[in-house]
Amino acid sequence: LAKTTQPISMDSYEGQEVNITCSHNNIATNDYITWYQQFPSQGPRFIIQGYKTKVTNEVASLFIPADRKSSTLSLPRVSLSDTAVYYCLVGLNTGNQFYFGTGTSLTVIP
Amino acid sequence: SAVISQKPSRDICQRGTSLTIQCQVDSQVTMMFWYRQQPGQSLTLIATANQGSEATYESGFVIDKFPISRPNLTFSTLTVSNMSPEDSSIYLCSVVLPHERVPDTQYFGPGTRLTVL
Numbered sequence: 001l002a003k004t005t006q007p008i009s010m011d012s013y014e015g016q017e018v019n020i021t022c023s024h025n026n027i028a029t030n031d032y033i034t035w036y037q038q039f040p041s042q043g044p045r046f047i048i049q050g051y052k053t054k055v056t057n058e059v060a061s062l063f064i065p066a067d068r069k070s071s072t073l074s075l076p077r078v079s080l081s082d083t084a085v086y087y088c089l090v091g092l093n094t095g096n097q098f099y100f101g102t103g104t105s106l107t108v109i110p
Numbered sequence: 111s112a113v114i115s116q117k118p119s120r121d122i123c124q125r126g127t128s129l130t131i132q133c134q135v136d137s138q139v140t141m142m143f144w145y146r147q148q149p150g151q152s153l154t155l156i157a158t159a160n161q162g163s164e165a166t167y168e169s170g171f172v173i174d175k176f177p178i179s180r181p182n183l184t185f186s187t188l189t190v191s192n193m194s195p196e197d198s199s200i201y202l203c204s205v206v207l208p209h210e211r212v213p214d215t216q217y218f219g220p221g222t223r224l225t226v227l
Binding site: 031032034036041042043044045046049087089099100101102103 | 114145152153154155202204212213214215216217218219220221223
């Protein structure tokens with residue numbers, strides 16, 4: 001079972017960098033790590049995906065250590081519109097059971 | 111990416127009745143999933159609905175309660191049968207696109223908000 005563990009909530013001030021870490025000790029060799037963002041009354045939306053080391057796109061960076069048992073989503077200079085729940089997910093394409101963990105509720109404070 | 115629509119967007123139903131939720135995708139997909147999300151909670155996978163095969167249900171979910179149809183590669187339905195207030199939730203479908211540059215990525219519909227009285 002590709003279980004993930006994240007902090008339940010985090011607060012940050014506008015303009016700061018936010019790092020959200022996810023633990024996935026049972027990650028399989030072929031599993032990718034995918035992060036989603038969910039606003040109230042909407043379905044989750046893809047943010048970033050990685051397999052190892054570091055991935056960066058226009059909205060976030062993803063850091064994955066060599067053992068791949070955890071990953072850190074980094075949001076640079078957050079704004080109020082980044083207030084949302086963030087989920088990490090592993091195990092979709094490898095036949096492993098997968099599920100969304102509790103997610104991390106990020107609140108950005110003015 | 112994919113555009114996914116769900117119908118209805120919301121409904122209020124009486125206990126003991128059934129509701130069928132539709133999920134339509136603008137491209138052909140093989141992997142489609144149905145989730146339930148209760149207010150303030152995370153998503154719980156109900157079943158995987160792959161075209162051409164029976165849906166695979168997760169522990170705690172049974173076909174008699176949540177029958178799923180997958181008649182083609184762009185459409186699926188989830189029925190919530192013999193509803194009780196405990197079924198009040200948001201129901202979401204998601205898809206994985208074939209040949210996606212970023213594998214394992216799910217695209218979600220907007221959800222169907224169900225209230226059972």
